[in-house]
Amino acid sequence: MMNHSDQGSTEQRILVGLSKISLALKSQSWQDAGQHGVSPTQAQILSLLQAKGDEGMRLAAVAEGLAVTPATASDAVRVLDEKGLVQKMRSPQDGRAITITLTPKGQKLAAQTSCWSDLLLDAVGELSELEQTVFLRGLIKMIRKLQEAGQIPISKMCVTCRFFQPNRYPGSDQPHHCDLVDAPFGDRNLHLECSEQIEAAVDRTTLDKSVKKK
Ligand code: SF4
Structure with a gap:
């Protein structure tokens, strides 16, 4: 009778799991998004705006919805605007505020590309907050290893940022500090792609052994 250890190491099982998830990432709708020249982040913005309809969204709400910095x-949004997929208009409620909505071309593309991101976000939403935090930390370590091996492009992550101070507040729910915005933050808010990142002289991928919830 086969026992659990006969089925390969945990490392191998994680690889099998990743290959199954990669199948979802290679689905037709993902390829559709790539073929239309939009990145995953841009496709997610289209999906967010589609849900808001004519009401549109302000830039700060888009950033919050994607958990990225306003600059990112x-x-x-600038790229989507240049492609004619979104438009910026003055808010009817507040003439000083700018609202972003989809153009007819953007609506068409959003309908074609929204299913993959919704599906994947639903799947990630199945994880508890703690599971998501551990998963994010693990992904960051794997990404760094692959970057060092030259297998994937360098991305602008907190762990390699000059402004990043890991564990400045040990024992806190928000142990890290971003010198750029002068604010503390937790593992859940570690960035994988921050447009304001400046490469640090030292790599701080290894943060600490404890994983905080926030
Ligand atoms: S530490 Fe660097 S990468 Fe992280 S949020 Fe601050 S500026 Fe962006």
Whole structure:
């Protein structure tokens, strides 16, 4: 009778799991998004705006919805604007505020690309907060290893940022500090792609052994 250890190491099982998830990432709708020249972040913005309809969203709300910095959201919205997929208008309620909505071309593309991101977000939503935090930390370590091996492009992550101070507040729910915005933050808010990142001289991928919830 086969026992659990006969089925390979945990490392191998994680690899099998990752390959199954990669199948979802290679699905037709993901390829559709790539073929239309939009990145995953841009496709997620289209999906967010689609849900808001004519009401549209302000840039700060888009950044919050994607858990990215306003600068990263601004870059993505600028590209979508240049592609004619979104438009910026003055808010009817507040003439000083800018609201972002989909153009007819953007609505069409959003309908084609929204299913994959919704599906994947639903799947990630199945994880508890703690599971998501541990998963994010694990992904960051794997990404760094693959970057060091030259297998994937360098991305602008907190762990390699000059402004990042890991564990400045040990024992806190928000142990890290971003010198750029002068604010503490927790593991759940570690960035994988921050447009304001400046590469640090030292790599701080290994943060600490404890994983905080926030
Ligand atoms: S530490 Fe660097 S990468 Fe992280 S949020 Fe601050 S500026 Fe962006």
